[in-house]
Amino acid sequence: MILHVDMDAFYASVEERENPVLRGKPLIVGGSPRGRGVVSAANYAARKFGVHSAMPTSRAVRLCSQATIVRPRMQRYAEISHEIRAIFARYTPEIEPLSLDEAFLDVHGTQQLFGDAVEIGRRIKAEILSELQLVASVGVAPNKFLAKLASDLEKPDGFTIIAPERIQEILDPLEISRIWGVGRVTQRKFEARGITTFGQLRMLGNEKAQYLFGPVGEHFWRLSQGMDSRRVVSARRAKSISHETTFAADVEDSEVLLARLLELTEQVGYRLRRADRLGKTVNLKVRYSDFHTVTRAQSLAVASSATDSLWKVARELFEGSLPKTRKLNLRLIGMGVSNLQTNRPVQLGLFDDSVEQQRQSAAQSRLDAAADSVREKFGELALQRASVVGKKKKGSG
Numbered sequence: 164m165i166l167h168v169d170m171d172a173f174y175a176s177v178e179e180r181e182n183p184v185l186r187g188k189p190l191i192v193g194g195s196p197r198g199r200g201v202v203s204a205a206n207y208a209a210r211k212f213g214v215h216s217a218m219p220t221s222r223a224v225r226l227c228s229q230a231t232i233v234r235p236r237m238q239r240y241a242e243i244s245h246e247i248r249a250i251f252a253r254y255t256p257e258i259e260p261l262s263l264d265e266a267f268l269d270v271h272g273t274q275q276l277f278g279d280a281v282e283i284g285r286r287i288k289a290e291i292l293s294e295l296q297l298v299a300s301v302g303v304a305p306n307k308f309l310a311k312l313a314s315d316l317e318k319p320d321g322f323t324i325i326a327p328e329r330i331q332e333i334l335d336p337l338e339i340s341r342i343w344g345v346g347r348v349t350q351r352k353f354e355a356r357g358i359t360t361f362g363q364l365r366m367l368g369n370e371k372a373q374y375l376f377g378p379v380g381e382h383f384w385r386l387s388q389g390m391d392s393r394r395v396v397s398a399r400r401a402k403s404i405s406h407e408t409t410f411a412a413d414v415e416d417s418e419v420l421l422a423r424l425l426e427l428t429e430q431v432g433y434r435l436r437r438a439d440r441l442g443k444t445v446n447l448k449v450r451y452s453d454f455h456t457v458t459r460a461q462s463l464a465v466a467s468s469a470t471d472s473l474w475k476v477a478r479e480l481f482e483g484s485l486p487k488t489r490k491l492n493l494r495l496i497g498m499g500v501s502n503l504q505t506n507r508p509v510q511l512g513l514f515d516d517s518v519e520q521q522r523q524s525a526a527q528s529r530l531d532a533a534a535d536s537v538r539e540k541f542g543e544l545a546l547q548r549a550s551v552v553g554k555k556k557k558g559s560g
């Protein structure tokens with residue numbers, strides 16, 4: 164069995180925990196309502212007003228004017244995330260974090276020691292509450308797809324088991340939009356065929372699903388009956404690291420797109436450095452307003468975790484490799500690295516790097532370290548290497 168542990172309104176809950184004045188009242192953790200700030204997290208009191216994460220803070224404030232807004236403190240959340248992971252690690256080494264506040268745990272190997280998966284899930288939830296005064300929702304199920312689905316079913320403060328013999332009974336009535344990867348457009352396609360629930364998709368059968376929806380038809384049909392064979396991959400074994408953003412409204416402004424791409428590159432570089440790994444191949448993904456998706460990849464001469472090296476390639480891909488025939492109007496932009504390597508310390512001078520190259524890369528490391536500490540203090544959204552993006556400004560050539 165697999166566990167999926169997902170903290171409830173994590174950033175907001177941390178802020179409430181650490182500042183009693185905020186408790187129980189609408190709270191938004193996010194950027195400034197002036198400018199392009201977005202909501203990183205909202206507590207449940209704010210969500211009642213329709214506020215949700217990734218929404219522009221300006222819009223959130225219009226929906227819920229009485230909300231308190233606090234800036235994200237990523238370093239604090241990262242620290243607490245470590246404490247949560249330390250609790251997981253008491254029960255299994257097989258931990259696959261999806262973000263600071265959720266992770267898959269494979270407990271196959273340790274069930275004999277600690278009781279069954281349900282028992283382990285209950286203990287983890289109880290220890291997070293008693294030791295950290297935070298609430299987690301937990302899903303227990305035979306695979307990742309079902310475990311993630313389960314943790315969401317009774318959120319907040321949920322504990323949901325999907326036993327193998329009850330999969331069909333639990334899944335059949337669920338809305339199709341709960342299937343991983345089914346967005347609004349796919350959902351509409353299904354609805355046009357009269358399919359609104361998992362059960363209806365399951366009953367359609369594999370062949371008909373493929374006939375109607377193409378190759379993804381089979382994928383979704385398998386998920387509709389809870390079939391998923393992906394394994395839990397712990398961080399040290401990850402094959403790639405990536406981040407992407409879906410815009411609330413399509414974006415044409417290449418300056419805005421570049422700024423976002425840089426932000427994503429910063430995040431990817433930061434994760435590489437924290438995991439002590441290097442990436443060899445840079446991947447760019449864009450999705451146009453008509454949902455056409457293009458991916459591009461290019462390898463670095465030398466694997467790196469330096470934001471600047473990754474950014475150079477990401478920017479080249481963005482500016483030079485996208486189809487010229489398409490109008491740049493994007494609903495999604497993503498950046499990732501693959502071909503990961505473990506970062507082994509290299510003795511300076513041992514190889515044929517010139518002194519100048521060494522000096523540059525040392526300077527780059529200091530810049531990254533400084534950026535990382537800014538990020539940890541003020542949050543992902545605080546950081547922008549404005550000078551790099553600024554070069555594209557109108558009038559400056």
Ligand SMILES: [Mg+2]
Binds near residue numbers: 169170172173264265
């Ligand atoms: Mg969460």
